[in-house]
Amino acid sequence: MTNGELMLEGVNLMIAGMGFVMVFLLLLVYAVQLMSRIIARFTPDIPLPVIPIPQPEQPLSSTDDALTKVAIAAALHHHRRTHDKK
Numbered sequence: 001m002t003n004g005e006l007m008l009e010g011v012n013l014m015i016a017g018m019g020f021v022m023v024f025l026l027l028l029v030y031a032v033q034l035m036s037r038i039i040a041r042f043t044p045d046i047p048l049p050v051i052p053i054p055q056p057e058q059p060l061s062s063t064d065d066a067l068t069k070v071a072i073a074a075a076l077h078h079h080r081r082t083h084d085k086k
Contacts, residue, residue, distance in 0.1 A: 001009075
C-alpha cells in the first residue's frame with residue numbers, strides 16, 4: 001500500500017468511527033427521552049418542598065466593618081513584613 005492509500009483508509013476509518021459514535025449518541029438521547037416520558041406517565045405529580053431561605057438575624061454594623069478593615073490591614077502588614085525579602 002502506498003502512503004496515499006493508507007491515508008485514505010485512515011480517513012475512512014475515522015469517518016466510520018465518528019458515524020458509529022454519532023448514531024450511538026442519538027440512540028442514547030432518544031432512549032433517555034422515552035424513559036423520561038414513561039416515568040412521567042406512571043408517577044404522580046408531587047410538588048417539591050419549599051425550603052425557606054434563612055435571613056441573617058441582624059445586619060452587620062459599621063463597627064464590624066471597621067474591625068474587619070483593621071484585621072485586613074494587620075494581616076497585610078504582617079504578610080509584607082515576613083515575605084518581602086529585598
